[in-house]
Amino acid sequence: MPDNPPLDTQESISAEIASIATAHEKAGPGPLLDYRPYRSSILRHPAFLPVQVEPEEVELAGPVFGARDVDPADADLTAQHPGEPLGERMIVTGRITDGTGRPVAGQLVEVWQANAAGRYAHSRDRHPAPLDPNFTGTGRCLTDADGWYRFVTIKPGPYPWRNHLNAWRPAHIHFSLFGRDFTERVVTQMYFPGDPLLPLDPIFGSIPDTAGQQRLLATYDHGVTRPEWSTGYRWDIVLTESRRTWTES
Amino acid sequence: MTESLPATPGQTVGPFFGLSLPYGGGPELVPPGTAGAIRLHGRVLDGAGEPVPDALLELWQTGPDGAVVQEPGSLNRDGWTFTGWGRAATDNAGHWSFSTLTPGPGRPGAAPFFALTVFARGLLDRLRTRIYLPGDSLPEDPLLSGLWPERRRTLIATAEPGGYAFDVVLQGADETVFLESRP
Numbered sequence: 001m002p003d004n005p006p007l008d009t010q011e012s013i014s015a016e017i018a019s020i021a022t023a024h025e026k027a028g029p030g031p032l033l034d035y036r037p038y039r040s041s042i043l044r045h046p047a048f049l050p051v052q053v054e055p056e057e058v059e060l061a062g063p064v065f066g067a068r069d070v071d072p073a074d075a076d077l078t079a080q081h082p083g084e085p086l087g088e089r090m091i092v093t094g095r096i097t098d099g100t101g102r103p104v105a106g107q108l109v110e111v112w113q114a115n116a117a118g119r120y121a122h123s124r125d126r127h128p129a130p131l132d133p134n135f136t137g138t139g140r141c142l143t144d145a146d147g148w149y150r151f152v153t154i155k156p157g158p159y160p161w162r163n164h165l166n167a168w169r170p171a172h173i174h175f176s177l178f179g180r181d182f183t184e185r186v187v188t189q190m191y192f193p194g195d196p197l198l199p200l201d202p203i204f205g206s207i208p209d210t211a212g213q214q215r216l217l218a219t220y221d222h223g224v225t226r227p228e229w230s231t232g233y234r235w236d237i238v239l240t241e242s243r244r245t246w247t248e249s
Numbered sequence: 250m251t252e253s254l255p256a257t258p259g260q261t262v263g264p265f266f267g268l269s270l271p272y273g274g275g276p277e278l279v280p281p282g283t284a285g286a287i288r289l290h291g292r293v294l295d296g297a298g299e300p301v302p303d304a305l306l307e308l309w310q311t312g313p314d315g316a317v318v319q320e321p322g323s324l325n326r327d328g329w330t331f332t333g334w335g336r337a338a339t340d341n342a343g344h345w346s347f348s349t350l351t352p353g354p355g356r357p358g359a360a361p362f363f364a365l366t367v368f369a370r371g372l373l374d375r376l377r378t379r380i381y382l383p384g385d386s387l388p389e390d391p392l393l394s395g396l397w398p399e400r401r402r403t404l405i406a407t408a409e410p411g412g413y414a415f416d417v418v419l420q421g422a423d424e425t426v427f428l429e430s431r432p
Contacts, residue, residue, distance in 0.1 A: 030258045031373040038261070040371030043296035044419050048400075050376075050429040053392045057355045058311050059364055059430075063334035066321030099254050108324075112269035122265045138269035174263065176270060182309050183430050185366050187375055189260040203260060206373045212258045238254045241430050 007165040010200060013037050017205040024208035029215070037202035039163050059182045065108040065142060075141035077111075077153040078134075085135035087116025087154035089230040092173065092190070092218065096147045098180055099240030103147025110140045110176035111151060118157030118171075127159050152230070158197055170197035170204060179239035190235050193217050259374035264303055266368070267338060271305070274326045276337035278308070278349040285313065288412035289363065289380070290346035293339050295371075296420030300343020304369035306417070308335045308347050311361065315353030351382065360390040362404075367417055367427075376427045380415045381405045392428075400426050 016037045024032065033045040078085055096104040114120045114137060117129040121136050135154065143149050156171045172189040179185065191198060198204050198213075207213050215238075224232025262270075279286045289308070293301040310333050312318050318333030326332075337345040352361045363380040379392070381404050387393050393401050403425045406413035418425050 029255050031260065033373050035373055038371070038373065041261075041373055042371075043299075044301065044369055044371035045373070046376065046424055046427055047296075047420055048424055048426070050427045051392070051396070052431040053428045055430050056359070056362075058309065058317050058352075061317045061319065063309060063323055063332060064319045064321045065324065068322055069324035097254065099256065101254060110269055112265065120265045120268060122268050124264055124267075136268070140269075174260075174266065174269070176262075177257075182364050182366070183377065185307070185375060185377075186257065186259045187262045187266075187368055188257060189263075203373070206260075207258050211255070215255065215257050216260070237257045240254070240256045 007162070009165050010167070013164045013167070013202055014200060017202060021205070021208045029207070029209050029212035031206035032208060035202065035206040038206055041206075055181070055183055062178055062180065062182045062185070065106070065178070070108065070140055070142050072141070074139050075151050077113075077137060077139045077151060079152070080136055081134040083134040085115065085132050085154050087132075087135075087157075089152070090155050091150065091152055091224050091226065091230050091232045092235060093148065093150040093224055093232070094235040094237060096143050096149060096177065096237045096239060098184070099238060103143070103145070104179055104239055105143055105145050105147055107143050107178045108140065108176075109143060109149045110138075111153075111173050112138045113153065113156040113173040114159055114171075116154050116157050118159030120159075129157070129159070155192070155231075158195075163202060168197050168200070170195040170201050175237070177237060177239060183241040184239040186239060189216060190218050191216050192233070193219060261370060261373050262305060262368040262375075264370045266305055267303075271336065271338045272324060276335055276345070276347045277326065278333070278335045278347060279331060280328055281348040285350050286348050287351055288346060289349055289406070289415065290344065290412070291415040291417065292343045293345065293367070293369065293417045294343065294419065298421070300339070301369050301419065302339055302341045302343055304339045304343070304345070304367065304372075304417075306337050306339075306345050306368075307366040308337070308349065309333060309364040309366070310349065310352040311355055313350050313353045315355055315361070317355075354386065358386060358389065360384065360386040360393065365417070367419075369419070372419065376419075377429075378417070378425055378427050379404055380413075382413065383408055396426060
């Protein structure tokens with residue numbers, strides 16, 4: 001079964017990542033969907049190119065979220081249990097705009113992540129690292145009038161997965177984002193600068209464009225860091241459909 | 250309009266989105282059994298025809314009058330407000346289901362459809378498509394009329410008692426037509 005091949009080594013996965021990156025130097029900024037180094041994609045990527053269509057009115061709008069949808073307390077992932085979660089407390093904040101720089105205001109941002117030990121509070125996560133009774137790892141907020149979001153959380157740990165032998169995901173936070181319209185909807189992952197696992201990772205590596213990869217890296221921001229309390233990271237997001245999703249035939 | 254800023258790339262939703270994204274009432278745009286409620290349901294299938302148990306679908310649609318709905322409350326439904334948006338994860342058999350209303354045509358004479366976004370583990374970026382309702386207005390539709398019949402039929406739901414059935418096929422001969430906006 002192509003979905004369950006004998007486990008490859010990191011060296012062979014890294015060689016695949018490198019050769020595909022060279023072949024797609026001029027690809028768009030988005031990830032390749034047909035990206036064999038990420039083994040789970042083999043049977044789950046479309047083989048046909050997407051069909052280009054003129055968006056209809058409903059697709060040029062999107063769902064509206066408001067105060068009744070989101071509790072402001074949901075933006076603090078460290079305050080959902082009686083005790084403080086273990087790990088490096090951090091603030092992650094940034095501004096969401098469209099492709100012309102206009103703020104995406106009042107829109108829903110959802111996040112989920114592993115705990116400081118690299119374990120998700122999810123039944124399918126079998127990584128033998130401890131769960132943290134004080135950390136679930138899920139939050140949401142609405143952007144303010146100028147497009148800003150802000151979460152308080154702890155820095156997630158890297159964790160192993162079974163894509164290949166000795167495969168480790170770089171630390172990341174999953175982000176779910178709604179733009180001005182339906183076509184701009186995106187789910188992505190925010191990574192941390194300087195993570196040594198990034199060049200080894202076939203999910204991060206599925207973006208052949210290195211400038212595109214850089215757009216998923218947060219920046220350490222000492223202006224966001226709070227004295228005696230938490231570190232701070234800044235990550236700005238641009239939502240526009242012109243990010244192309246590439247599919248190989 | 251000048252597009253100057255490059256977009257933030259997408260990444261797979263991964264295997265653990267169940268921690269955060271699905272929520273109570275997500276698939277119920279209207280309570281099942283209310284007047285006018287229909288069931289829209291189906292499966293997500295991979296390139297081997299196997300069900301995909303870790304996919305997430307989002308539905309976005311007009312109201313029965315064809316108007317674009319701009320009402321908050323999708324995450325915390327009051328049972329009365331139709332927001333036009335819902336979210337459903339697939340179950341262990343790759344099956345998903347929404348309780349909703351039949352969308353109306355966005356323009357007079359236009360073919361009504363549900364807009365659908367697809368996420369899954371193994372899918373590196375979201376896909377989007379449309380689910381059309383079977384009916385007379387389909388031949389005039391600008392998208393459907395430009396597709397070969399065997400591709401066109403992947404976008405049209407099957408009517409059944411109480412609603413419609415539609416399978417999302419990620420890969421293969423019956424692969425669903427996925428869409429991107431014309432630049």
